[in-house]
Amino acid sequence: MKNGICIKTNCFNLKYTLECGQCFRWNEVEENTYIGVIKDRVLKVKQDKCNIYVTSNKMENLEQVVKYYFDLNQDYEKIENEIKNIDEHINNALKNSSGIRILNQDFFETLISYIISANNNIPRISKSVNEISRKYGTKVIFENEEYYLFPTANQLKDVSIEDYRKCGVGFRDSYIYDTVNEILAGNIDMDKINEMPTDILRQTLLKLKGVGPKVADCILLFSCQRGEVFPIDVWVERVMSVLYFNETHGKMKKKDILKYADEKFGKYSGIVQQHLFYNMRGKMI
DNA sequence: TGCCAGGCCTTCC
DNA sequence: GGAAGGCATGGC
Numbered sequence: 001m002k003n004g005i006c007i008k009t010n011c012f013n014l015k016y017t018l019e020c021g022q023c024f025r026w027n028e029v030e031e032n033t034y035i036g037v038i039k040d041r042v043l044k045v046k047q048d049k050c051n052i053y054v055t056s057n058k059m060e061n062l063e064q065v066v067k068y069y070f071d072l073n074q075d076y077e078k079i080e081n082e083i084k085n086i087d088e089h090i091n092n093a094l095k096n097s098s099g100i101r102i103l104n105q106d107f108f109e110t111l112i113s114y115i116i117s118a119n120n121n122i123p124r125i126s127k128s129v130n131e132i133s134r135k136y137g138t139k140v141i142f143e144n145e146e147y148y149l150f151p152t153a154n155q156l157k158d159v160s161i162e163d164y165r166k167c168g169v170g171f172r173d174s175y176i177y178d179t180v181n182e183i184l185a186g187n188i189d190m191d192k193i194n195e196m197p198t199d200i201l202r203q204t205l206l207k208l209k210g211v212g213p214k215v216a217d218c219i220l221l222f223s224c225q226r227g228e229v230f231p232i233d234v235w236v237e238r239v240m241s242v243l244y245f246n247e248t249h250g251k252m253k254k255k256d257i258l259k260y261a262d263e264k265f266g267k268y269s270g271i272v273q274q275h276l277f278y279n280m281r282g283k284m285i
Numbered sequence: 286t287g288c289c290a291g292g293c294c295t296t297c298c
Numbered sequence: 299g300g301a302a303g304g305c306a307t308g309g310c
Contacts, residue, residue: 021291114291121290124308170306175293212293233291277291289310298301 004044005063006057011076013099014047018277020100022222024113024126025133025150033143037133037149038069039106042142068261071101083268089243090272093279100274103222107190108183110223111148115175115210117218124168131167153183167264175210182208198226213254221270230261230269239280 018026018034026036033046041058043066054066067073080098084091112132117125129150136159137149159180165172182188188204196204198220205216217231232240233253240257241247265272279285 115293117290118292119290119305120292120307121309124290127308165306168307171304172293172306210293214292218291231291232290233292281291287310289307290308293305295304296302 004053005066007052007054007063007066007072008050009047009052009072010050011080011099012052012070012072012101013097014046014052016047016097016099016235016278017070017101017103020097020274021122021281022103022235022274023105024122024129024219033081037126037147038065039109040149041065042140042147043069044142053190057147068104071104074101076101079268079271081264083272086264086272089285090275093275093285096284097275097278098281100271100278102227102270102274104225105223106150107193107219107223108153109273110219111179111205111208112150112176113212114215114218115179115208116172118172118210118212118215120170128168132164132169134171135163135167145241153180156180157184171208175208179211193224198228201226202229221273227265227270228262230258230265230273233277235277236273239276239285243276243285277280 001081009096014032014034018036023036025038026034029044031036032048033044035042035044041056044055045066046053054062056062056144076099080094084094113125114128133148133150136155137148138151138155140147140149157178157180161173161177164176169176183190193201202216203218205219206213211219214231214233218231220226220229221231237252237254237257240260241252244260245252245256260270263274
């Protein structure tokens with residue numbers, strides 16, 4: 001393939017993966033073709049049956065980067081076959097959403113993005129993340145268009161609370177400001193994240209302003225390869241209450257939902273959660 | 286107009 | 299430790 005690569009995939013649906021709410025910087029430009037900005041480059045990805053075709057402004061290690069980002073090194077066919085057998089609800093959900101992958105996104109970008117996500121909606125989250133990138137991130141050119149990488153903590157060192165507010169983040173402005181400064185102060189060593197046990201890492205994240213249990217779990221799941229976590233937002237609370245506790249008003253306590261998920265879904269809690277979330281939001285279950 | 290959005294912080298008990 | 303209220307902003 002000219003100026004790009006082709007990767008053969010299995011059990012991967014690009015559309016579901018990018019539209020299930022775990023990432024905020026992808027746009028569909030034509031049928032089954034998306035352009036997105038990840039850690040250090042712009043990607044254009046087209047899916048045609050089992051193959052994806054990828055072009056980028058940066059070809060260095062492209063296949064490795066793409067496989068890691070979309071979690072293509074994991075055997076999702078095996079994972080889906082296992083979770084299908086857990087119960088009929090998951091089996092039904094998978095009929096609508098087979099091929100969702102849990103992305104491996106950049107830690108810092110995910111941290112800030114999910115602080116913005118609190119009591120917010122996905123289009124507005126995307127808008128704010130894009131605005132922060134446009135103002136403070138590195139510009140890159142791809143197919144004669146301008147794109148902006150999400151800024152590093154260092155690129156945000158002189159940004160004020162008021163500046164964040166102008167990016168549309170609302171009351172989360174000071175949370176972002178405080179968290180960026182914590183990172184700049186070295187209070188979270190981003191090089192050691194992979195070695196930290198999940199509980200310790202969660203406790204570390206929870207010390208940051210604007211990071212509560214749900215945001216921490218999203219960061220753990222979408223950027224730290226912790227597939228055993230089960231982020232509970234309003235949708236998941238609702239779907240779990242209805243499907244597993246016979247409650248129609250989302251009244252179940254999070255503690256009880258977490259206990260249930262841990263016992264029943266175990267190390268696959270994260271992927272199960274994502275299928276339930278996607279199906280619930282799409283009103284398919 | 287009022288309610289909701291991938292919740293969290295602060296205050297108060 | 300748990301409950302209640304406040305919080306920016308835009309879409310419906």
